[in-house]
Amino acid sequence: MAATGLRMGVVGGSVAGCATAVAGVRAGADVTVYERSAGALQDRGLGVVVPPSLHERLVGAGYLDAAMPTAPVATRVWLTRAAGGRSAREFARQPSPVTPCNWGLLWQALRTAASGAHHHRGRPVTSVGRAPAGRAVVRTAEGEETYDVVVGADGHASLTRQALAPGLRPSPAGYTVWRGTLPLSALTDHRRPLELLREAWVTIGFPGGHGIFYLIPRGGGAGPDDRLLAYAVYATPPGPPPGEVAHVRDVAERYFPEEWADIVARGEHTAMTCHPVTDLHAPLAADPPFLLAGDAAGVTRPHTASGAVKALQDALCLEEALRTCASPAEALRSYARERTPEGARLVELGRRLGRAQVEQTPDWAALDQEAVDAWCRATLAGATSYLYARVAPEAQAQADPVGD
């Protein structure tokens, strides 16, 4: 079935909303997007990492412009503070090809690709409901519209999800992530970290957590090779999460190699946010005429680097289903069969990674290359993740990697 003539409403105009709008338009549907925020969304996020193969596929399929800047690297480096000092000790290096993106540029690219849809900005959806003949109604302050399919792309606190899974609540992990960015101009006296970050993404292990550092395109009209440093530090705050923004500086000062602690201290004065880590998974990703995409369908702990990835894969799956299934209802059931277990799998993987890398951290000082590879394999326990694509080759042969 090409979805010609299908009326599709999309609640939310962020990454999942724009990507599913592209999917619907490409399959031939008449798509309308409702976004609560009145302004453009490009200044919202920081860094987003996607698998290179997914990036290529999205460019090939017309979801992303090949000219959108990215900052690909192929290696992951593991560091910790050297025993008895404040210098950095590299204890492992793994092949780990990733394509870091700037959240704002990614959103802009998707929004441009979704220009074939009707977009209503500053139009919050107040409720959705079932309508006669298997259709759905979308209500706003301006009135109501009826659609054949309604996509809930309205984020982790999704109102659309209430139609499928009323009362579902996020599960707190009990720890916090501090995210920040820094312009590279602030780091000219940090030659070694910068050299490393130009070839790798970096994980710094410390007792009770870890930090991730990587470069992303700067965006905001800067040249395609201009970079920002993006980082995320996971730790348990002394009080209930999320805790203080400043707490991460104390953690870095106490445990990080000196130059990396200084980066975190500077980040506090540029752009930093902290929020509690949670996860959530809708028991059904679609139930005609409703479909959930992106964070509305499920939120995984960020260790899987799959928030945006999942939203983009959801869109590709929706397009395929709309193109190939005999009816919209069958397309949504096909989507649910594929995406519901994937969401559950990612939540479980995020929990395992969180346990290993935050809740029950190893003695980082005792790890070497072999021990890290073995520890990663044990943590994955046969699951696949593009971040660890070359760590568990035997497992990769048995299952599709996340993002492919």
Ligand SMILES: Cc1cc2nc3c(=O)[nH]c(=O)nc-3n(C[C@H](O)[C@H](O)[C@H](O)COP(=O)(O)OP(=O)(O)OC[C@H]3O[C@@H](n4cnc5c(N)ncnc54)[C@H](O)[C@@H]3O)c2cc1C
């Ligand atoms: C402010 C912010 C910053 C982020 N930063 C990062 C980051 O740096 N790195 C990263 O990997 N991920 C980040 N994420 C998460 C990441 O964007 C998501 O995991 C992923 O991209 C999936 O996005 P989404 O579209 O499902 O959800 P979201 O990006 O949360 O978008 C949901 C959209 O729905 C809209 N909406 C909600 N309710 C309604 C309603 N009733 N009516 C109409 N519209 C509604 C919201 O305004 C929002 O635009 C961020 C998300 C947000 C909101």
